[in-house]
Amino acid sequence: MSDYLILSRLTKIYPSPDGPDIIVKEFDLSIRKGEFVCLIGHSGCGKSTVLSMIAGLNEITAGAIILAGKELSGPGPDRGMVFQSPCLLPWMTAFENVMLGVNQVFYTAAREERRQIAEYYLCVVGLADAMDKKPAELSQGMRQRVGIARAFALSPKLLLLDEPFGMLDSLTRFELQQVLLDLWRKDQKTALMVTHDVDEALFLADRIVMMTNGPAAEVGGILEVRFSRPRHRKEVMEHPDYYRLREQLVAFLENQTRREAVSTPVSAEDPDARNKTEPQLPSRKAARSAASLSMAGGTR
């Protein structure tokens, strides 16, 4: 299949008093139709900037984004976006939040049809009984389900997911990863997701794009993930290649940390990013995901 989304020499530069501040430098990436690609990298490396440039929320300094043969400019509902915080409008019910987008995209359809589209996606994400609730009455995980339903209900050409499960506990995260994967397969969408969770990337993606640390972030390497689909978490994690791939990802991320530690003085980093890039992180994370896996096994 030919390339569906093409990012060509995508660059983002912010002007600053000390000269131009290069966030993303000549980022090149092609995604095939129906592919699930994860963008992984440390916090603040510019991966979210790439995503918001594709969404049209952030202006491009140089380069181009081509989706289905057309160059993109500005935001539009042909790209369904799932934000890190669900970004629901609190004065509307879950149903109304989804309808807001559906009305926008399917304005030619009859009211009843539009209602059915919104209801269908809310049911698929498991919110059949909570449609008429306001976001404040929903749990964090349920809100994110509405966010996913809203993005899919637009029937977009491209799904953009900006760390959608970053704020959820690991059990809820596992559940929602499954919901996302099922919907993605059913609707045959092309998806680009930003994450910094190694296991999440391995479970979901066909390819994992590893980004170098900013400033001037670029593609550091691409990892092909060839687990068969449909995927089941247990099978994926027990696959003989799993830990080899995981090791590769972790090694890349660790390497980035080391490079940064050499190139930048400690005081210049923000404390949050430093915590996340501590060398012992991978082992800690492995222990945690192993623990939560056994928990998930127990509930089944």
Place this chain on the structure above:
Amino acid sequence: MITNRRSEFKLDWLILPLLGAVVVLLLWQMASTTWSKDLPGPLRTWTASKPYIMKPFEKRGELDQGILRFTWYSLVLVVKGYTVALLVGTPIGFMLGLSKFFSKSFDPIIQILRPVSPLAWLPLGLILFQKSQPAAVFTIAVCAMWPTVLNTAVGVRSIPQDYLNVAKVLKLSRTRTLFKVLIPATLPYMFTGFRLSLGIAWLVIVAAEMLTGSPGVGGFLWQEYNALIYEHIILCILTIGVIGFVLDRLMSLVERRFKTV
């Protein structure tokens, strides 16, 4: 245990406020007997005000009416001025909040006009409209508008970027963005402004009526001062206070409904 909490409740809501009222009444009585013989004491005030309170809607003459009838005239005027203030103030607030250009152009002049007293606006209103009634409405509107303007502007400016991103990603039209996102997100701020504006509108009414001599609580107050019936001045002051308090309570009930959003 329960009775204990109940008595505490009574203490807070009944006994202590009553105690405060009694203290003020005593001070008032003392002031009227020792300091100024012209100041009527509580009892005299009550006797002189009784016909106005007991028959609150009676109309004995143009300037001799029951106290609630006067209040009604004042309220009608306030509602007119207040409505104009909201209709003019809310859009101005939205424009201030949405447009940097508009805000930079008009913020200084707003800051200058805002502290001007109603007493200063009223003559201008009389020149503009030639009649006392519209002049009073004009004065109330001009004075009461500012909290609505400023609160709406603050509300619009503090709409979370998240909501605006949703509108952008869905590519909502300008009107849909306004009605589906901007206005609902600003409502709590707007209603705080509306409440403050109503308080000011009620403050202004008295000044406006005093100067124009139109019938109402303020007009009655001024007329009774000229007629040397000082008891009625106190009756008017208390009435104005009670009505202002009730209006504020009512508005904060409405406001709280929108705060939950």
